[in-house]
Each structure stands twice: as C-alpha cells, then as structure tokens.
Amino acid sequence: MATTLAEFEAKVLLDQTLSTNHKSIIIPIELQEKEDSLPTNRFNKLFKLLIIYCLVLLVYPVYLGYAIYWHNINSINISWCEGLGFLLVVSTLVYTCLCYSFVLSPLVDHISFDIRFPGSMEKVIQSNEVRCAVSSIIILGCIIFLIIDTQDDRYRLVSAGGILLIILFGFAFSANRKKIVWRHVIWGIFLQIIFGILIMRWDSGRDFINCIGSKVDTFLGFTDSGSSFVFGYLVDQKPFLPTKLENGSLAKLVAEEINNSTAVKNIVVFKALSTVYFFSFLTSMLNYWGILQWFVQKIGWLLQTTIGTTACESLSASANIFLGQATTPFIIKPYLGQLTLSEIHAVMTGGFATIAGTVLAAYISLGVSSAHLLSASMMSAPAALAFAKLFYPEKETSRTKSDKISIKPPSEVNVLDAATQGASSAGLLVVNITAIVIAFIAFMSFINSLFEFFGDQVGIHNLTFDSILGKLFIPLSLSMGVEWNDCEKIAKLIGVKVVLNEFIAYRELGLLIQNEELSPRSAVIATYALCGFANPASIGIQLATLNSLAPQRQADFARVVFRAFISGNAACFLTACIAGTLYNEFTYVQL
Structure with missing residues (x-):
C-alpha cells in the first residue's frame, strides 16, 4: 500500500512538472506567433498604401494627361460640365483637398498663430x-x-419685407428677448444672401449648381436599372413585349407606341422611392471612407466661425444637409447629455428646417428642380441657426467646446458591409415614408369629407380642409413674394406641408409645375418654402431618436420640440423670402 501511495505521489508530481513545462513551452510559442505576425501586418498596410499612392500620384495623372492629349489631337472641345472637363474639375478639387488634409494641415497645426493687440485696441x-x-x-x-x-x-422688395416680418415674429415670441445675440441672426441671414447670390444671380454659380443638379439627376437615373429589373413595367412604364408579337402586325405597332409614349402611370413607391435605396447605399460608402464627415466638419467650421454658434450646433446644422434629422444626432451623440436647452433647440430646428439627401432624390423624381432643392437645403442650414438663436436665445454656459468635438470612426467591417447596411436601413425608411404618405392622404380625404359634410348643412358647398388652409396661409405666401394669382395655391401647399407632410406637398407642387399652373417666380419660392422636415410626423421621429440616444434628457427634448417645430418652418420661409428677393425674371435662367 505504501508503495502504491508513493507511486501515486510520484505520478502526480510528474504530471504537474509536465504541465508546467508544457505551459512554459506553449506560451512563448503563442507570443512568438503574435510577434511574427506584426511585421506581416505592417508590411500589408505599407503595401496597400504604396498601391494607393501609386494610383493617386502616378497612374491616374498619366491617364488624365493622355486623355487631354487625345482630346487635343482629335480637336474635341472640352466643356467643364461634361466629359473630360468635368473630370478635370472633380480631380482638381479632390487633389486640392488631399493636399490640404495631408500636407498643408499638418504643417499649419505645428505653427502657432498668436496675434496680440495692445490692451486698449483689443478692448x-x-x-x-x-x-x-x-x-x-x-x-x-x-x-x-x-x-x-x-x-x-x-415687387421683389415684398419678399425682403417678408424677411423683416418673420424676424419680427421671432423677436415678438422669443423665449428671452434680452438674451438675443443679434450677431447670430444677422450673420445667418447674411450667409443665406451670399449663398443665394452665388447660386441664383452669379452666372458661374448658377452654371455650377445647374451642372451639379444635372449630374445628380443622371446619377439617380441609374436607380431605374435596378428597380426596373425588380419591378418591371411599374418603373420603366413599358408593359408590353413587342418582340413576342408578329412583325408588322397592328398589335406590335400599338404595343411599341404605348411603350415609347410611357403612357402607363408609374407607381410612386416603386419609381420615386426606389432612389432612396441607391442614395442610402452611396452615402453609407462615403460615410465609411470619411468623405462625408470631412465635408460636414468643414461646413460646420464655416458656420461656427461666421455665425458664432457653438460647435455642436454648427456641426449638427451642416450634417443635416446630407444626413437628415434621424441620423444627424448620432454624430453628436456623446455630447447630447451636456447640451443646453438653447443648443437642443438649435439641433432640433436644423433637423426640421432641412431635408436629408436620401429623400432629396425622391422629391427630384416628383418633378421638382434638383438645383433649387440642393441650394434650398444648403441655404436653410444658416437660416435654422439664425432663427433658432432668435426664437430661443442662449441663457446658459455651453459645455461643448470646438476642440472637444470629434467624429467617431465607422463601426462597419468594410465598405461592402457599410453599403449593404445602408441599403438595408433604407428599406425601413421607404416603408416609413410609404406608411406615412398612405395614412396622411387617407386622413386628409377623411377630414375633407367631414368639412364638406358640415359645410353642406349650412349651405357652404365644396368646403374642404385644403381650402381653409389655402385661406389661412395666404398672408404668409403673399409676404414671401408669391404673385397674387398663385397665392392661394402656394398657401394650400404650405398648409399641407405644415400639417401633413412635405412629400405630399412636393407631389402637388410637381403636378402644378407640370401643368404650368404656376409662374416661374411662384414655383421657385414654393420650392424653397417646402424644403424642410417640419411636420407633425417629424416631431415624433426627432423625439424618438433623441430620447433613445440621451434618455436622461427626455423632459428637455419635449420642452423645446414645439418651439423647434415652429423655428424650422420659419427658417424655411426665411429661405423662400431670400429666394424671392433675389429672383429676377429678366435675368432668370431655369435651374
């Protein structure tokens, strides 16, 4: 028994020794493998960078040089908005941005600019x-x-008077008139005027926005390739297959004529809203590469420097131009808990006053000018900040400084993952838009029938909710500079936008433009006035988004959301007034 116990103890000791030796052997091997993999990873990264640098600095410039040479020897004219000319403009802009980001910016960051004035002069x-x-x-x-x-x-001065009336309205109902910083208001409107002059009155600026608008139309037109493959004639409006019919037969001639005339009505959810998938797919890729964030930061810096708003307010306002009210708050998510009530109000106003790039495509497909929509969305960003600071001035000390604001890198695995997630998330957006449009149009018909019923009982025939809205907003449309013959039509569109949805309003505007029922001046002003998410459904969207990101501020969000809703609409009307002020029918070129 003793021998057996001794053997057992010896065996346990041997197992422990072997186990210890095994661990001592295995651990260094794993560490060694990790150390061996580090040079490999570094080599892979350097190799990828080398390929990118070669493409950017060598291969692509050689290609451009040969393209210029080929155009010269073949005597082909180069237009800056078409073909090689447009490619050269885009390439110049890209190389300028790359040079600034990777060469000039690092050099400037190391230089300290400390300009001091004498004490008396500084005061x-x-x-x-x-x-x-x-x-x-x-x-x-x-x-x-x-x-x-x-x-x-x-008559354009009527629109200028509208600017004063809207500012007077904001001042009269301001949360604290004594705290208004007029620099925010004046510089915000001044930036709007500058943008408007560059776009609507300067030939080169107008040509530029026309060019961008046409490129956007062409780019979004590629959506039909995918949507027609899935939905067929519901998108391409060609219900027949003439190749299946006998040559020379009457049936084939009729089928070809119907296909060529696109006489079959397209379906909004399949035609117009399909662009949302494609655009969301693209913006997700740009967001993953950091291109979208770069533009957002630069525009935010411009707004902060000129208007004087805080970093979060400026960054949010600039992001709303591209992302929209449901996505923009994610950029400033770490700082939502620290925002003052005035800053929350400005963030919400920016969401209400602009439209997202993803739905911009849908509005364009309804027949509204893409160039005017692009310029309206840009002009509404400073307008939102200006009116937000007028309607709800800052009464607290901001805790978000510009040097503390940074945008987190994307969480997607790669660009393909980002693109597919963008397209998938667009599906929910399309479903939401479809549901809201169906529900609100049905509800609008129900409300109209009620008003018509009650009107008939007292001898007032054809009384509808639309007609009442058309009467209520006539003073507003008139003050924006709309021609008198079109005032009631535009007033009705504004009412539909404020009470129901801007998508429905743009659909009606597209029909009025198509049927030539509006003057060019009225159509331009209406396009700018409707360009914003300020509708009741968006109140729920903003509250749901912000409450999920900062639950501890739910009460604050609810406290200012209605004021922000009014501010968002007022910002859109400010933009429309400036567009009406700068509109000149003698030098007007259709955008």
Whole structure:
C-alpha cells in the first residue's frame, strides 16, 4: 500500500512538472506567433498604401494627361460640365483637398498663430460698439444692394419685407428677448444672401449648381436599372413585349407606341422611392471612407466661425444637409447629455428646417428642380441657426467646446458591409415614408369629407380642409413674394406641408409645375418654402431618436420640440423670402 501511495505521489508530481513545462513551452510559442505576425501586418498596410499612392500620384495623372492629349489631337472641345472637363474639375478639387488634409494641415497645426493687440485696441475690437458697427455695415450694405438691384422689379422688395416680418415674429415670441445675440441672426441671414447670390444671380454659380443638379439627376437615373429589373413595367412604364408579337402586325405597332409614349402611370413607391435605396447605399460608402464627415466638419467650421454658434450646433446644422434629422444626432451623440436647452433647440430646428439627401432624390423624381432643392437645403442650414438663436436665445454656459468635438470612426467591417447596411436601413425608411404618405392622404380625404359634410348643412358647398388652409396661409405666401394669382395655391401647399407632410406637398407642387399652373417666380419660392422636415410626423421621429440616444434628457427634448417645430418652418420661409428677393425674371435662367 505504501508503495502504491508513493507511486501515486510520484505520478502526480510528474504530471504537474509536465504541465508546467508544457505551459512554459506553449506560451512563448503563442507570443512568438503574435510577434511574427506584426511585421506581416505592417508590411500589408505599407503595401496597400504604396498601391494607393501609386494610383493617386502616378497612374491616374498619366491617364488624365493622355486623355487631354487625345482630346487635343482629335480637336474635341472640352466643356467643364461634361466629359473630360468635368473630370478635370472633380480631380482638381479632390487633389486640392488631399493636399490640404495631408500636407498643408499638418504643417499649419505645428505653427502657432498668436496675434496680440495692445490692451486698449483689443478692448475696442471686442467691444459691443464695434460689433454693432460691423452688423450695421452689413445691414446697410444689404439695403443698398437691394435698392440698386431691384430697380427693374420693385415687387421683389415684398419678399425682403417678408424677411423683416418673420424676424419680427421671432423677436415678438422669443423665449428671452434680452438674451438675443443679434450677431447670430444677422450673420445667418447674411450667409443665406451670399449663398443665394452665388447660386441664383452669379452666372458661374448658377452654371455650377445647374451642372451639379444635372449630374445628380443622371446619377439617380441609374436607380431605374435596378428597380426596373425588380419591378418591371411599374418603373420603366413599358408593359408590353413587342418582340413576342408578329412583325408588322397592328398589335406590335400599338404595343411599341404605348411603350415609347410611357403612357402607363408609374407607381410612386416603386419609381420615386426606389432612389432612396441607391442614395442610402452611396452615402453609407462615403460615410465609411470619411468623405462625408470631412465635408460636414468643414461646413460646420464655416458656420461656427461666421455665425458664432457653438460647435455642436454648427456641426449638427451642416450634417443635416446630407444626413437628415434621424441620423444627424448620432454624430453628436456623446455630447447630447451636456447640451443646453438653447443648443437642443438649435439641433432640433436644423433637423426640421432641412431635408436629408436620401429623400432629396425622391422629391427630384416628383418633378421638382434638383438645383433649387440642393441650394434650398444648403441655404436653410444658416437660416435654422439664425432663427433658432432668435426664437430661443442662449441663457446658459455651453459645455461643448470646438476642440472637444470629434467624429467617431465607422463601426462597419468594410465598405461592402457599410453599403449593404445602408441599403438595408433604407428599406425601413421607404416603408416609413410609404406608411406615412398612405395614412396622411387617407386622413386628409377623411377630414375633407367631414368639412364638406358640415359645410353642406349650412349651405357652404365644396368646403374642404385644403381650402381653409389655402385661406389661412395666404398672408404668409403673399409676404414671401408669391404673385397674387398663385397665392392661394402656394398657401394650400404650405398648409399641407405644415400639417401633413412635405412629400405630399412636393407631389402637388410637381403636378402644378407640370401643368404650368404656376409662374416661374411662384414655383421657385414654393420650392424653397417646402424644403424642410417640419411636420407633425417629424416631431415624433426627432423625439424618438433623441430620447433613445440621451434618455436622461427626455423632459428637455419635449420642452423645446414645439418651439423647434415652429423655428424650422420659419427658417424655411426665411429661405423662400431670400429666394424671392433675389429672383429676377429678366435675368432668370431655369435651374
């Protein structure tokens, strides 16, 4: 028994020794494998960078050079908005941005610009008197410009008066008139005017936005390739297959004529809303590569520098141009819990006052000018900040500084994962749009029938909710500069947009434009006035999104959301007034 116990103890000791030796052997091998893999990973990264640099710095410039040479020897004209000319413009912009980001920006970051003025001069520069003087010069310059510019058409001053009325409305119902910082308001409107002049009055700016609009139309037209493959004649409006019919027969001739005339009505959910899938697919790829974030940061910096709003407000307003109200809050998610009530109000107003790039495509497909929609979305960003700071001024100290704001990298595995997630998420967006449009149009018909029923009982025939809205918003449409003959039509569209949905309003606007029932001036003003998500359904979308990101601020979100809803609509109307002020029928070129 003793021998057996000794053997057992010896065996246990041997197993422990072998186990210890085994571990001592295995661990260094695993570490060694990791260490061996590090040089391999570094080599792979360097190899990928080398390939990218070769393509960007060597192969692509050689291709461009040969393309220019080929066009010259074949005497082909180069237009800056078509073919090689457009490619050269885009390439120049891309290389300029790359040079700034990777060469100039790192150099500038190491240089300290410390400009000091004498104490007395610094006090003078920062004094309220100097700021008031600068603001007064800006206002005086705008007035002189309008007096000179409207010599041929004084009716445009009606739209300028509309700007004053909307600002007066914001001032009268401001949450705290004593705290209003007029720099925010003046600079916001001034930026709108500058954008409007560049786009609507400057030939090169108008040509540029026309070019971008046409490229957007062409690009989104590729959606039909995918949607027609899935939905067939519901998209391409060609229900017949003439190749299956006998040559020369009457049936084949009739089928070809119907196909060529596209006499079959397309279905909105299959034709117009299919663009949302494609656009969301693209924006997700741009977001993964960081291109979208780069543009957002630069525009945010511009708004912060000029208007003087905080970093979160400016970043959110610029992101709304591309992303929309349901996606933009994710960019400033880490800071939502620290925002003041005024900042929350400005973030919400930006969401209400602009439209997302994903649904921009759907509105374009309804027959609305793509160029005007693009410019309206850009002009509404500073308008949102201006009116938000007028309607709900800052009463607290901001805790979000510009140097603390950063955009987190994407969480997707690769660009393919980002693109597929974007297309998949667009499916939910399309379903939501479809459901809201169906429900609201049905509800609108029900409300109209009720008004018509009650009107008939007292001898008022054809009384509808649409007609009441058309009467209520006539003063607003008139103050924006809409021609009197079109006032009731535009007022009805504004009412539909405010009470129901901007998609329905744009659908009606597209029909009015198609049937030539509106003057060009009224159509332009309406396009700008409707360009925003400020409708009751968007209130729920914003509250649901923000509450999920910052549950501890639910009460604050609910406290300011209705004011933000009014501010978002007012910002859209401000943009429409500026468009009406700058519109000149004598020099107008269809955008």
